[in-house]
Amino acid sequence: MANKLIYLDNNATTPTDPRVVEAMVPYFYQHPGNAASRSHPFGWAAEEAVDTAREQIANLIGADSKEIIFTSGATESDNLAIKGVYEMYARKGNHIITCTTEHKAVLDTCHKIEKQGGEVTYLEVKRDGLIDLAELEAAIKDNTILVSIMFANNETGVIQPMKEIGQICAKHGVLLMSDMTQAVGKIPVDVKELGIHLAAFTAHKMYGPKGVGALFVNRKKPRVKVTAQLDGGGHERGMRSGTLNVPGIVGFGKAAQIAKEEMDQDAKRLSVLRDKLENGLLQLEESVINGNTEYRMPHVTNISFKHVEGEGLMMTFNQNIAVSSGSACTSASLEPSYVLKALGLGDDLAHSSIRFSLGRFTTEEEVDFAIDAVSKGVNHMRDLSPIWEMYKDGVDLESIEWSEH
Amino acid sequence: MAYSDKVLDHFKNPRNVGTLNKEDKNVGTGLVGAPECGDVMRLQIEVDEETKVIKDAKFKTFGCGSAIASSSLATEWLKGKTVDEALSIDNMDIVEELALPPVKIHCSVLAEDAIKSAIKDYQEKNGVA
Ligand SMILES: Cc1ncc(COP(=O)(O)O)c(C=O)c1O
Numbered sequence: 001m002a003n004k005l006i007y008l009d010n011n012a013t014t015p016t017d018p019r020v021v022e023a024m025v026p027y028f029y030q031h032p033g034n035a036a037s038r039s040h041p042f043g044w045a046a047e048e049a050v051d052t053a054r055e056q057i058a059n060l061i062g063a064d065s066k067e068i069i070f071t072s073g074a075t076e077s078d079n080l081a082i083k084g085v086y087e088m089y090a091r092k093g094n095h096i097i098t099c100t101t102e103h104k105a106v107l108d109t110c111h112k113i114e115k116q117g118g119e120v121t122y123l124e125v126k127r128d129g130l131i132d133l134a135e136l137e138a139a140i141k142d143n144t145i146l147v148s149i150m151f152a153n154n155e156t157g158v159i160q161p162m163k164e165i166g167q168i169c170a171k172h173g174v175l176l177m178s179d180m181t182q183a184v185g186k187i188p189v190d191v192k193e194l195g196i197h198l199a200a201f202t203a204h205k206m207y208g209p210k211g212v213g214a215l216f217v218n219r220k221k222p223r224v225k226v227t228a229q230l231d232g233g234g235h236e237r238g239m240r241s242g243t244l245n246v247p248g249i250v251g252f253g254k255a256a257q258i259a260k261e262e263m264d265q266d267a268k269r270l271s272v273l274r275d276k277l278e279n280g281l282l283q284l285e286e287s288v289i290n291g292n293t294e295y296r297m298p299h300v301t302n303i304s305f306k307h308v309e310g311e312g313l314m315m316t317f318n319q320n321i322a323v324s325s326g327s328a329c330t331s332a333s334l335e336p337s338y339v340l341k342a343l344g345l346g347d348d349l350a351h352s353s354i355r356f357s358l359g360r361f362t363t364e365e366e367v368d369f370a371i372d373a374v375s376k377g378v379n380h381m382r383d384l385s386p387i388w389e390m391y392k393d394g395v396d397l398e399s400i401e402w403s404e405h
Numbered sequence: 406m407a408y409s410d411k412v413l414d415h416f417k418n419p420r421n422v423g424t425l426n427k428e429d430k431n432v433g434t435g436l437v438g439a440p441e442c443g444d445v446m447r448l449q450i451e452v453d454e455e456t457k458v459i460k461d462a463k464f465k466t467f468g469c470g471s472a473i474a475s476s477s478l479a480t481e482w483l484k485g486k487t488v489d490e491a492l493s494i495d496n497m498d499i500v501e502e503l504a505l506p507p508v509k510i511h512c513s514v515l516a517e518d519a520i521k522s523a524i525k526d527y528q529e530k531n532g533v534a
Binding site for chain 1: 408416419422424436437438439440441442443444445446447465466467468469470472473518
């Protein structure tokens with residue numbers, strides 16, 4: 001056990017399920033065709049495989065297979081949805097509403113749109129990471145064309161009230177896009193029932209391969225269109241040109257099929273393990289969960305261990321356990337997690353945060369090992385921490401004049 | 406990012422972790438950095454009254470592995486040096502010794518600040534300008 005690397009970073013990416021790999025293999029050499037080659041059996045085999053995958057993926061989210069556009073991943077899907085709507089609906093308006101805890105693929109896309117003259121409202125989130133529905137409704141204006149709110153947050157696992165958001169958008173006749181990357185394949189998602197018109201997601205967060213994703217684009221009531229961002233052969237109903245990644249798509253489809261069948265049992269098992277991990281770690285003094293714990297993905301917990309710096313903490317166990325931290329030291333920017341700061345955490349608590357994300361292949365033995373190793377790490381780091389010592393001595397940390405650097 | 410062996414060594418077996426009595430006239434304390442920035446170092450020196458040689462040095466650091474290693478190394482280097490010699494420790498010496506990558510240079514800068522700040526505290530206590 002001690003030499004095994006335990007992977008608790010499944011929100012960053014998931015291992016590809018061996019059943020998915022097996023499904024993909026024939027599409028590299030045995031069936032090498034281009035799905036757009038209409039004139040020979042190689043092309044037909046590829047097209048058939050893509051059609052099957054499209055069905056499997058549509059089936060997972062309650063869509064029609066004609067509503068699935070294949071892309072290279074969620075980043076591209078987010079870009080295509082937002083820029084595509086902005087351009088396509090320019091005559092209707094130029095205002096987009098999103099929120100501050102979105103993934104960079106959404107936020108940076110919105111920033112670019114602002115530079116091009118568009119108008120974007122960034123809704124703040126409450127302390128628990130949820131948006132305020134009244135604020136959303138109040139932000140909708142005559143020129144609003146799109147609301148873009150993520151389904152589940154990648155750092156905290158917090159799940160937004162999509163159904164209520166869908167109702168508000170429907171009431172005002174505004175399109176709703178959702179970055180569903182962290183939710184699809186892990187919890188039930190039905191785009192029609194939720195009133196979602198565009199949805200971005202990716203295979204590699206649901207035990208499929210990297211480099212393939214999808215955009216759901218509603219076809220009826222309303223018929224949604226997006227302006228293509230890649231020009232070329234007119235694939236994917238003109239919305240996304242480029243030869244389809246057939247093996248990737250086959251894997252994505254297989255991953256969707258497995259997720260549909262196993263999601264409930266996986267989620268049940270993982271929520272028990274997550275709770276065990278969380279309860280074990282909350283035994284440590286001065287540790288707090290970040291984000292809402294009721295509306296949350298079953299496999300995720302984000303915990304701040306006060307007066308301990310996240311990257312240093314990870315270093316105590318990263319020979320054995322892989323997790324992520326909101327600490328600035330883990331990013332190039334030297335800024336701690338903007339998501340946690342949006343929840344109102346001070347920079348110090350953001351620096352002290354660790355995200356644990358379990359997955360289909362996580363075992364109870366691994367969780368037990370992690371509780372022990374992380375607890376030891378926190379205690380070690382606290383023995384080294386001058387602020388922990390001051391805290392223990394009853395010094396008011398607010399009263400100290402820190403030398404900012 | 407992988408860490409150098411020396412950073413790992415200092416991180417796993419930090420030297421001279423602890424606390425000296427900051428009220429003691431022969432002890433100088435430097436507290437630099439801020440929790441909001443993700444690093445706080447507290448470095449203390451104890452100076453021999455007669456010889457002006459630093460006979461003990463202790464640290465505690467809140468920060469990443471490189472920050473901990475930088476301050477641990479600093480305490481090692483300080484012991485046995487006179488106060489004047491200690492003032493010449495440069496952050497780039499620490500960068501070199503620990504093979505810190507560019508994004509971690511600020512950890513060495515903080516360690517140098519901590520040394521300077523501890524010495525200043527000692528000198529102020531003892532009326533040395
Ligand atoms: C919420 C969210 N959106 C988008 C992405 C980007 O996905 P991809 O790596 O497929 O481009 C990620 C993954 O990092 C994510 O967590």
